[in-house]
Amino acid sequence: MNKTLLKLLKGDESKYPKFIEANYPYIIEKLLEYWGTAQMPPYLEELMISKRGVNRQGFPAEVAAELWALNSFYEALYPNTVKGLGTDVWLLDKDIARKDWKEPFFHKAKGDKS
DSSP states (O other): OOHHHHHHTTTOGGGSOHHHHHHOHHHHHHHHHHTTSTTHHHHHHHHHSOOOSSOOOOOOHHHHHHHHHHHHHHHHHSTTEETTTEEOHHHHTHHHHHHHHHHHHHOSOTTOOO
16 A cells, blocks of 8 residues: 555545556556646546547456546545646635735734835
């Protein structure tokens, strides 16, 4: 079990893609590479629904189920991810972003010209 991926899954072992790891280790590598980036949603989509022009066999049912579950988990974790554009960080942590932006400008003491 990959500790980094498990951490990204919030430590929930029930969400861990055991069949993918056992049969398609390159997918685990890509998940780790793309997690939290604009490449993740299209990658998951391509795994679930091939857009290639060739007739393909597809994944075994257990792997397909894990892909769908991972996609659902990822969408719930990053609800404001726009396909192809990545996550809008302003939407994820609006309050933190606003606080960090305002502090340098609005927290100086009155009369402080520094």
